[in-house]
Amino acid sequence: MKKSALTGVIAAVIIPLSVTSALAGPIERGCLKSGRDAANRATCACIQQVADMTLTGSDQRRAAKFFSKPDEAHKVWLSKRAADDAFWxxxxxxxxxxxxxxGG
Incomplete structure (x- = not known):
């Protein structure tokens, strides 16, 4: 009986965390993985909400890469391509x- 109760408690804690993580968008996931001091769940979730309002899914996936590869942002910024300018x-x-x- 104790084993099934413990299993239930563990499931009640772990399942919501994994569902939240699975539902996080690309910007939020990139933000959380960035290792920056300000990268906490509340801030990253807020940034994802803004991304959902202002960027397409494709734009979000592209921008999320900037967290792990900041040089990519610099390349896009310097690009002369019209599509890169529009994205920027x-x-x-x-x-x-x-x-x-x-920003608080």
């Missing part, structure tokens, strides 16, 4: 909105 404008809007909304 959307990304800047996202960044400014996230700062205003989540």
């Amino acid at each position: 404008e959307r990304y800047k809007n996202f960044g400014a909105t996230a700062e205003a909304y989540c």
